[in-house]
Structure formats: structure tokens, C-alpha cells
Amino acid sequence: MLEASLSLLVLGVLAVVTAVLFRRRSVQEQKGAEQLRLAVAEGQTVPLSLHPVIDPTLCVGSFSCIKACPEGEIIGVVDGVATLVEAAHCIGHARCAVECPVGAIKLVFGTAERGVDLPDVDEQFETNRAGVYIIGELGGMGLIKNALRQGLVLGKVLKQRLKKSDAENGGVDVVVVGAGPAGIAAAAALKEQGLTVRVFEQETLGGAVAHYPRGKVVMSEQIVMPNYGAFGRSLLSKEELLEEMRTLVKANRVAVEEGQKVTSIGGTAPRLVVITAQGKRVPCRAVALAIGLRGSPRKLGVDGEDLPKVVYRLIDPEQYHDRNVLVVGGGDSAVEAAIQLAEESTAKVTISYRQAGFGKVKPRNRERITALIDDGRVKALFNTEVSAIEPRHIRLAPAGDKPEKAPASRSSAADKAPRREEHDPGVRGVAPSSAQPPTRPVNASDGDAGDDAVGAFGAQAIPDPLRAAIAALPDRKGPIHDRATVVFDAAAARDALADRKPPGAGDGDVRNARTVVWDSRSGADVREAKAARSASTQKRDLNITGSFRARILDELSGARRRPAPSPAEVEAAATTVPEADDPMPAPATRVREVSARLSSSISRVVGHGRAQSVDGVEAPSAGASASLAAVAGRKETRLRNDDVIVCVGGELPSGFLTAVGVQTRRYQGDERSAFGTRNRPSKAELEEKGRRRLALTLFAVGVSILMGLVLIGREYYWLPLEEREESPLHDLLKPSGLWGHGVGLAATTFMLANFLYALRKRWRPLKGKASIRTWLTFHMFVGIMSPLVIAFHAAFLVNNLLAVWTWIALTVVVGTGIFGRFLFRLVPAQAGKILAVAEIRERVSDMEKVLTPHMQRTKNVAEVTRIFDLAKTQPAEKTVVGAMLREPPARKQLLKSIEGARTHFDDQGEFDLFKESVLKISWAKTQIALYAKLKRVFRLWLVFHVVIAVFMVVLIGLHVAVTTYLGFGDAFRPGA
Structure with missing residues (x-):
């Protein structure tokens, strides 16, 4: 009864520990999946340089690659295997491939989508x-x-x-x-x-x-x-x-x-x-x-690029004092140049980037540039490209648009105001409203333009998700109406209105570059408010500021970060800009810019927008609103400019x-060339030969140890239990004998040596000492040898609860280790990407379509079709273990049938295609049948392996303590 109670207690403790670790692993997987989802949503899935491709069929879930990357969590855990989740931030350290114990990572240049020369x-x-x-x-x-x-x-x-x-x-x-x-x-x-x-x-x-x-x-x-x-x-x-x-x-x-x-x-x-x-x-x-x-340096390839004011690197920021400087690019070099100009000179700094945010720069640079944008020291024009460079101006076009030549003569902004098409993409989850008339774009003749004039984006009404998000704010002030003005960074707007007009600003809107206004009122409402200055208008204005901005945008866009809108999505939007002397609403929640991706998020929230004109020609709005304004309803923007610094990399x-x-x-996702013309083995081939020699050496050592143990005790170990005590070898070979203790110490050494592999991944002095794959080979050797040597130490007896649990733990540890080492070949994958069931089925369907015409041309269509149907049959086993046990003989039988059909093909190439396709289809069917179970097993097996391994060490410690006490206890007792 006591033994049963202790066993239940041990099982309970193991279950709790396993559940805790499994929960931690699940959280890690959720984080990795979220990182990958956000990267896909932002279009940040294309690596910039040398990067890893991880083969899930080889990955065993050690996650050494995650710990090895100096850049942090570039690799995450998705569905139990390592996955490149922050591809755009991978800069080619290549440490992940070095630290992978099973060679599941290969380093490649370029991708299928983005090749590199x-x-x-x-x-x-x-x-x-x-x-x-x-x-x-x-x-x-x-x-x-x-x-x-x-x-x-x-x-x-x-x-x-x-x-x-x-x-x-x-x-x-x-x-x-x-x-x-x-x-x-x-x-x-x-x-x-x-x-x-x-x-x-x-x-x-x-x-x-x-x-x-x-x-x-x-x-x-x-x-x-x-x-x-x-x-x-x-x-x-x-x-x-x-x-x-x-x-x-x-x-x-x-x-x-x-x-x-x-x-x-x-x-x-x-x-x-x-x-x-x-x-x-x-x-x-x-x-x-x-x-x-x-x-x-990579050139822009636009008119005017040969002007003296265009350079391709920043050397001394001080030479740009009081000048209008445009930095072109969105990588670390461009961002660092903009930061240094803003911090070390009095230049008016603008940065133009063709994407929706600085998603590819280092976190430290992103934080600094975001702070400078928030403070108004840098204006960010996202989703824009340089279309032409002039002596005193520069022209920008929406990213992806074909640049157009600037007009030869200046005309009023009203003449150039873009036409508004009836297009309202609405907000995610909210049907577009067509009840309100389109709002009127404001032009320079209204007196609402200036160098720092702020773009405002028209919308029809506060969408329900936004209303709910505002209502949930703990310190919300002011009522919520269908007609409202949402002002980001209202404090900055009030400062600007308090007679802090920037140089060159007109008498109209003088809010500074940090202010972003979303005015949901129609043009008629704005004109009425301008004339009446009614209190009711003020009461229905609501300011949303501060860190809550991200939460509000989350509600509207359905994701924390979203990709930039295309120009078509924001085409011909209406704009209304309140007059400068319109009082700003008093109740306000404080705002801080929390992301350089604000412009992309706003464009998703509002769906469309339009900029005002600057100096008689169309110009983007200042500050965070600039990116949306830059692509709104026009083909080109013209800005005052003295210098251009192009930082778009080298070619x-x-x-x-x-x-x-x-x-x-x-x-395009290829490894480095190997040529092979000089009869020199590649580095990978040399390493593989070395590991093969090590494996053979360890195998020989293991066999020698076991043979030695068998030869020494062959006369004793085969005796019945009742006859062993009569054997002259009993005192020497029994577990408590001199030889038995020696074998026990050797077995303990083997078991503890298992943890050198884990220590190698975490302890700095061991990092870099031999290849991690060499350590894994040794780990597998001592893991398999441990229970075998312990069997000789115990003289093949299991006579107490401690021994029972030790044997169970050893069996589970070795079993899960072998299972996990070869389990991941069941993972459906292609080019390092884990495939979903739908994708696997699609691949199978494609192969069937390709293969069918070839089968119809064979001499025995019925037999070939029978083999093909056999490969398409779902496996009968419903468990992963059953499938793994059945797969080798079933595959062998299928190969035999395929080879038997060789004579039915006139063309060797068609037979090779048939053989390859049928084997792939058969394997894919197994993957489809077990996909859900595989995902669960992947999440559990390594946790279980680690927990039982630690439990085994505890048991060994208890065993050593009990043995020491029983054997040498008298030496520690007083008076003994």
C-alpha cells in the first residue's frame, strides 16, 4: 500500500511539472506564431541577405538555433519546430546553422520571391x-x-x-x-x-x-x-x-x-x-x-540624380545646418543618417521610404527614429518613392506608381486638386457608409495651407469597433458621438495654436507636424462649424491620445500591425481641415507616438485620405500623417529640398x-556553390565523414564495454536467483559488491554525461567546443549505453520500488529520445516551411493531375492504376507510433509493386516520374492522416523527455544516498 501511494505521489508530481513546462512551451509557440503572423501581415517575410532555411523533417526541437542568434528571437517555435519568424530582421550571423545538432538548417541566399545576384x-x-x-x-x-x-x-x-x-x-x-x-x-x-x-x-x-x-x-x-x-x-x-x-x-x-x-x-x-x-x-x-x-551605391535611376546636392552617404551632419534634407531609404543606414542629422544639426529632416514603416531596422534604431518623429524633428513619408530631383525641390510619387513629370508652370492648388472617385473601402468589420456626401478638399485659397499644414482624413462616422475601444478607456473624457474629431497628439496642436507658428506658415492651420486629425464631419458640417463656432460642435469633438492609440487601431484593423495600403485603397479621399482659430476640445487624453507604423495603421483605419497643397503644389502632410497623404489621390508630390542623401544599399x-x-x-534560396571541379570535398562532406567516424568509434567502444561485462559475469548472470548466493562470484558481482559498485559508478557517469549536451548549449565555456552535432552523437551514445550498463550493475534484478522507477525512467528517456530523433521526418514541409493539411492535399492533387496522363500511356493501365490507388489509400493506423511501425514494411511493399510495374513503361523517364510521384503521394497521405496528432506530439515529446530525464537524475541521487547510508552509515553514527 505504501509503495502504491508513493508511486501515485510521484506520478502526480511528474504530471504537475510536465503540465507547467508544457504550458511554457505552448506560450512560446503562441508567441512564435504571432510573430510569424505579424511578419506576414506586414510583408516582412523576405530576408535581406544570407539566412537560414529550416527543414522540419530534420528538426528535433532542441531549439539551439534560437539561443544561438545574437539578434534575439529571429527564429521562433511554431507547431513544435523551429521556424524563421522574423525573416526581415535576419542579418546573416549564421550561428543558427552552426548550433543545429542535426543539420536541419541550411544557409541560403535570396528567396524564390526575391533573388539576389x-x-x-x-x-x-x-x-x-x-x-x-x-x-x-x-x-x-x-x-x-x-x-x-x-x-x-x-x-x-x-x-x-x-x-x-x-x-x-x-x-x-x-x-x-x-x-x-x-x-x-x-x-x-x-x-x-x-x-x-x-x-x-x-x-x-x-x-x-x-x-x-x-x-x-x-x-x-x-x-x-x-x-x-x-x-x-x-x-x-x-x-x-x-x-x-x-x-x-x-x-x-x-x-x-x-x-x-x-x-x-x-x-x-x-x-x-x-x-x-x-x-x-x-x-x-x-x-x-x-x-x-x-x-x-545603388542609384535611384531618376531625373536629376546627377545634381551636386545628391550624395550616397552621410559623413558630417554639421554641414547641413538650416537646410532641407531628404534621406531616402528605410534600412539601418538611412535611419541612422536621419537620426544623426536630427540630433547633431539644425537641418529640417525628412525621410522617404517605399514601405509602410521601418520594419527592417534594429530595435534600437526604430525606437530612436520613432521618438524623433514624435518630437517633430523628423518627418516620415512612408509609401513614397523619389520620382525626380530638381535644384530646389524634389518630387515624390506613391510607391509603385510610375513617376510623372512636374508641371512646367505653377498653378493654384485648386486646379491641381485630385478628383475624388466614389470609392470607400470602409473599415474592417464595418460596412462603408454612403449616406453622407463626400467631403470637400481644402486648397490653398482657403488660407489653410502652410509648410507645416496638417492633413486630415475624412470618414463618415465613428465605426462600432472604435466606439467600443474608446468606451473601454479607463480615463476617457467626453461623450462619444457619430460625428467626432479624433485628434492624435492634441497637446502638440494646442502648443502650436498658442502663437507658436512655424516659420513660413500661413494664417490658417498652424498645428505642428505631430498632429494628426481624423475629422468625420462632412465638408458642410465643417463650414457650418467654422461660421457658427457653436458650442455643440465643441462638445461633440473627442480627442484620443496616448498609448491607447495602438489599442484603438487594433480594434479597427484586426491586428496589431498591418501592411501598408495600396494607392488604390486610399484613392481620391476627402479632406476637411478645421480652421486654426477653431478652439481645440478641452477634454483630452495625453498622446505619445508609440510606433513609426502609425501612418500605415491610420490608412487602414480611415481607408482613404488626401493631402493639402504646399507652396502652390501638392505636398504630403507633415509628421505621422505624411505617408497616407503621400499616396492619397494623386500621382506626385513636390517638396522644397536642398540636399538628398540616398541610403538604399549597394549593388x-x-x-x-x-x-x-x-x-x-x-x-533564389540556394546554398553557396561548390563547383566540384578541383576534386576537393566540401566542408559539409568533411564534417559528415568526421561524424561517421565518431559514430563508428563510439559504437565499437560500446560493444567492447558490453562484451567485457558479459565475459566477466557470464557464469553468474545466467544463474537462477536462488543459486546466485552460492556462486563464488556473488560477493564480487552483486549490486553491492566491489565489481557491482564499480559498474554502478560507470553507469552513473554515463547518465550524467547525457547532460553535457544540454550544458553545451547553455554554458559559455563549452560553447564552440566541437560541433553541436558531434555533441548530439555523443549524447545518443551515452543515452543508449546508460540503461545497458545499469542492467549489469543491478545484476538484472528489479527488487525494490526505487529500482522499478529508475528502470521506468530510463526506458522513457531513451524511448522518447529515439522517438523524437526520428519523429520529425513525419512533418509535412516544403522548402523549410511547415505545410498545413490543405496545402498537402493541394500538392497531392497537383501530382495526381500530372501523373494521370502518363499512366494512360502504359502497357497495363489497370495494374499501374492499382498501384497508384494503393498509394492513395489512407493508412489504417490512427496513432503516430502505429504509423511509424507500419511505414517501413508498407513502403517496402509499395516499392516492390512499383518496381514490378517497370516493364509497363516504354520510357524510363516516365517510370522515374511515376515512382517518385507515387512515393510522395503515399507519404503525403500518411502525413494528412496524422497531422493533428503530430502537432500535439511535437508539443509534448521534448517536454516529457526533459522532465523524465531530470526525474531520473533525482532517482540516481536517491539511490546513491541510500546506498551510501546503508553501506557506510556506521561511519557517520556517533559511537559506531
Whole structure:
């Protein structure tokens, strides 16, 4: 009875712990699914550079990849497996692939939707032209730390290739082109390997780094460099990085020849000749190109781009004091330029970006630019593109629209006011209202325009979701009416109205750039209110401000973040702008801008909008409203402008690569090329061979241990229990005997060694010590060996409750480990994406359509169709375990039937297609039948595996404690 009670208690504790951990895992999965949903809603699912593709059929749910990423939760958990949830924020650290224990992650460039052109480079950085190597950003690998690592690796690669220094007269072993991080690291590594090197840089030491904005914080890691030691740290400014590079160059006695631009490479390896624009010809045995992409900035391709006021990087913000500056771009470089201009100069800064928000920048940069937009120091024009550049102005068009030429002469804003079409997309969940007449656009002749005039967006009535959201606010003030004005940042508007008119503003609307007005009244209502100034109008105005803004937008849009609207969605909207002397409503809840995506959200809320005119030509509204105004009801916007800073990235220097004989290719979700023409195994092949050798070695060690244990105790272990005590080996081999204790210690060591794998993923001193896949191989070895060795320690006896629970725990741990290791092959996936049942069925249907015509052309249509129908049959098993047990023999039988039908096909290609398709269909049917169960199992198996493993350690601890007490207890008792 006592044993049963204890067993129930143990089961209860295990159930509670499992439930708690399962709940934590469920929360983690919900978070990952939400991140992925938001990324899809925002269109932020296309990675910008090198990124991982995770194969769910191999993923075992260790989630080492999540912990390994320095950028945070770029990878999340969806349906029990790792998934790239923040693709747009992945910047190519590549640590996830290194830390994956089962090789489920491959690193690729580009996607099917967004290809990327890169030089064709193999795993050892060599291009199609022998002797010419590419490292750093030019090869697709961004980040300073990656560039440094590639430079160090290239030094070792070239040492293996070139063997020893053998430069010709007047030449060197290697010429390094580019003195950025990759080039300097390569030069230092080559010098360390005893090779001679010359470094050419077309500008100055540091390359692109030298042109970063002053004080720019460069993220890096400490990397040990030759003759220098630890290089860099987690937060390093541009100036500090350049100083460290100078010190590194001096320490390695590397001479950087500045102002030398390489134009071509002559000869053939190993007798190459590097030719510079300055006339130098340097013989060498190999060339390392580390020129990056910054030297080839991407152009806008618009009229006027050749004007002197257009530059492609910000160097010194102070030269832009009191000037109208437009920054073009939405990445980190553009955002950092806008931030530095706003913080270190008196420039009037505007940033234009073709998307709906800064979704791809680092969180720290996003917070800073959002704060500056909120404070009115930066105006953000989302969903816009530069269409033309003029000496004193710049033209912007809605993103995706074909630019139109500016009119030759100025005309009134009334003449240019866009026509309003009868289009009202409404608000999600709310039917569009057509009861009210369209509101009238306000033009310059009304006296309501100025440089900082604010756009207001017409709507017909407060939608029910908005009414409910407002009513739920705990500190709401004022009544809610169908006709209301919702003013964001009303405090800023009141400040502006208190005689704080910006320079150049007219006598009309002078609210500053932070103010966004949604006026639901019709044009007639506004004119009536303007004339009457009635108190009733004031009473029905309501201001919504503060952090509640996001909640209100949530209610309206149905999601926390939404993608930007297309120009068609916001076409020809009406605008009404209250007069400047209209008193602002007194009751107001305080507002702070909480997201740079406000413009996109407002456009979803309102559905349409229109901007006013500035200086006689159409211009976007200021502040957060600008993005909507920029795409509302017109084709082009003209702004005053003195300087343009284009930060839209670099492009491949195709001309230079052609000149040096390097080919490029388009990557669309492809791994790095391997060529294979030089009979060198790839890195992956070498690692796989190493793991195979390790597995065979461990297998041999395990078999040897077990055979030794069997040979030593073969006469004892086979005896009946009642005869063992009479055996002369009993005192030695029994569990409490000398040999039995020794085997027990060995078994305990095996079991505790299981946790080295988990420790390797979490404990810094062990990180980077051998491949994580090597650790997993060892983990599986000691996991399988543990119960086998314990069986010899226990002399194959189970004679107490502790032993029973230990055996159960061991069995469950090993079973779930093996089950989980091979379970994930059941996951339906394609190109790293987990497929839903509907998608699997669609794939099966597509394969059936393709296969049917081929089957009709066979010699025995009936037999081929029978095999095909057999593959389409749903498996009879309703459990995952049953399916896993049935699948191998069933697949073997299906393969036998398919091979038997080979003679029915006249064309070998058609048979191969039939075989491949039938096997895929059969497997897909199994996946469909078990999909729901698989999702539940994925969420549970690893939690159960970990809980029982910890429980097993507790049992071992109890066992050791009891054994110690019984065996040596007298030594600890007083008077013993």
C-alpha cells in the first residue's frame, strides 16, 4: 500500500511539472506564431541577405538555433519546430546553422520571391576564375565579424594552396584589394602564414567603415587576430574600430597602399597580374577581393540624380545646418543618417521610404527614429518613392506608381486638386457608409495651407469597433458621438495654436507636424462649424491620445500591425481641415507616438485620405500623417529640398567583376556553390565523414564495454536467483559488491554525461567546443549505453520500488529520445516551411493531375492504376507510433509493386516520374492522416523527455544516498 501511494505521489508530481513546462512551451509557440503572423501581415517575410532555411523533417526541437542568434528571437517555435519568424530582421550571423545538432538548417541566399545576384564563389571563397577569391560583403556575407572571420579563414586556405612563399621578382604571393575589415584580417592572416602580401585601397584605411557617420555604433564580437589578440567588442564606435584597425595593421606590418584603384587582373593562376588605374602592375599568385558593396551605391535611376546636392552617404551632419534634407531609404543606414542629422544639426529632416514603416531596422534604431518623429524633428513619408530631383525641390510619387513629370508652370492648388472617385473601402468589420456626401478638399485659397499644414482624413462616422475601444478607456473624457474629431497628439496642436507658428506658415492651420486629425464631419458640417463656432460642435469633438492609440487601431484593423495600403485603397479621399482659430476640445487624453507604423495603421483605419497643397503644389502632410497623404489621390508630390542623401544599399559592381573575369549568378534560396571541379570535398562532406567516424568509434567502444561485462559475469548472470548466493562470484558481482559498485559508478557517469549536451548549449565555456552535432552523437551514445550498463550493475534484478522507477525512467528517456530523433521526418514541409493539411492535399492533387496522363500511356493501365490507388489509400493506423511501425514494411511493399510495374513503361523517364510521384503521394497521405496528432506530439515529446530525464537524475541521487547510508552509515553514527 505504501509503495502504491508513493508511486501515485510521484506520478502526480511528474504530471504537475510536465503540465507547467508544457504550458511554457505552448506560450512560446503562441508567441512564435504571432510573430510569424505579424511578419506576414506586414510583408516582412523576405530576408535581406544570407539566412537560414529550416527543414522540419530534420528538426528535433532542441531549439539551439534560437539561443544561438545574437539578434534575439529571429527564429521562433511554431507547431513544435523551429521556424524563421522574423525573416526581415535576419542579418546573416549564421550561428543558427552552426548550433543545429542535426543539420536541419541550411544557409541560403535570396528567396524564390526575391533573388539576389552574387559572385559565384565556392566554400573556400574561390571564384570561377582560378586564383581569384572573394570575401566579405561582396560575397554576400554582411557584418564586420563575419568579414573578419572570412579573412582569417582565407589566410589558412591560401597557405594550404600556395604551400610556401614563392613570389616572383617584384611581385608578391597575394594581393588584397580593399582595406576594410575583411581585407585587413586577410592580410594579417597571410602574414602570419609566412606569405607576402600587398593591400590596395581606392580610398583610405577602413574602406566603407571610414565613411560611416561619425559616432556610429558598430556591433561586433571579440575575435582573436594575429599578433594582436582580442579584436573588437560588443559595442564599438566607428572611431574606435578604425583605431583598432590601425593598430592591427601596425602590429602585423601590413602596408596599406591608399588611393590605388584596381581596374583589372591579367594572366592566369598562379601567375596573375593586378593592374591599377594609377598604372601599377603587380605580379602575384592569388588575388583576394574584399571591396564590399559601399563603393557601388545603388542609384535611384531618376531625373536629376546627377545634381551636386545628391550624395550616397552621410559623413558630417554639421554641414547641413538650416537646410532641407531628404534621406531616402528605410534600412539601418538611412535611419541612422536621419537620426544623426536630427540630433547633431539644425537641418529640417525628412525621410522617404517605399514601405509602410521601418520594419527592417534594429530595435534600437526604430525606437530612436520613432521618438524623433514624435518630437517633430523628423518627418516620415512612408509609401513614397523619389520620382525626380530638381535644384530646389524634389518630387515624390506613391510607391509603385510610375513617376510623372512636374508641371512646367505653377498653378493654384485648386486646379491641381485630385478628383475624388466614389470609392470607400470602409473599415474592417464595418460596412462603408454612403449616406453622407463626400467631403470637400481644402486648397490653398482657403488660407489653410502652410509648410507645416496638417492633413486630415475624412470618414463618415465613428465605426462600432472604435466606439467600443474608446468606451473601454479607463480615463476617457467626453461623450462619444457619430460625428467626432479624433485628434492624435492634441497637446502638440494646442502648443502650436498658442502663437507658436512655424516659420513660413500661413494664417490658417498652424498645428505642428505631430498632429494628426481624423475629422468625420462632412465638408458642410465643417463650414457650418467654422461660421457658427457653436458650442455643440465643441462638445461633440473627442480627442484620443496616448498609448491607447495602438489599442484603438487594433480594434479597427484586426491586428496589431498591418501592411501598408495600396494607392488604390486610399484613392481620391476627402479632406476637411478645421480652421486654426477653431478652439481645440478641452477634454483630452495625453498622446505619445508609440510606433513609426502609425501612418500605415491610420490608412487602414480611415481607408482613404488626401493631402493639402504646399507652396502652390501638392505636398504630403507633415509628421505621422505624411505617408497616407503621400499616396492619397494623386500621382506626385513636390517638396522644397536642398540636399538628398540616398541610403538604399549597394549593388554588385558588375562592370568591375566582368573586367576581372568573375562570373555572377542569381541565388533564389540556394546554398553557396561548390563547383566540384578541383576534386576537393566540401566542408559539409568533411564534417559528415568526421561524424561517421565518431559514430563508428563510439559504437565499437560500446560493444567492447558490453562484451567485457558479459565475459566477466557470464557464469553468474545466467544463474537462477536462488543459486546466485552460492556462486563464488556473488560477493564480487552483486549490486553491492566491489565489481557491482564499480559498474554502478560507470553507469552513473554515463547518465550524467547525457547532460553535457544540454550544458553545451547553455554554458559559455563549452560553447564552440566541437560541433553541436558531434555533441548530439555523443549524447545518443551515452543515452543508449546508460540503461545497458545499469542492467549489469543491478545484476538484472528489479527488487525494490526505487529500482522499478529508475528502470521506468530510463526506458522513457531513451524511448522518447529515439522517438523524437526520428519523429520529425513525419512533418509535412516544403522548402523549410511547415505545410498545413490543405496545402498537402493541394500538392497531392497537383501530382495526381500530372501523373494521370502518363499512366494512360502504359502497357497495363489497370495494374499501374492499382498501384497508384494503393498509394492513395489512407493508412489504417490512427496513432503516430502505429504509423511509424507500419511505414517501413508498407513502403517496402509499395516499392516492390512499383518496381514490378517497370516493364509497363516504354520510357524510363516516365517510370522515374511515376515512382517518385507515387512515393510522395503515399507519404503525403500518411502525413494528412496524422497531422493533428503530430502537432500535439511535437508539443509534448521534448517536454516529457526533459522532465523524465531530470526525474531520473533525482532517482540516481536517491539511490546513491541510500546506498551510501546503508553501506557506510556506521561511519557517520556517533559511537559506531
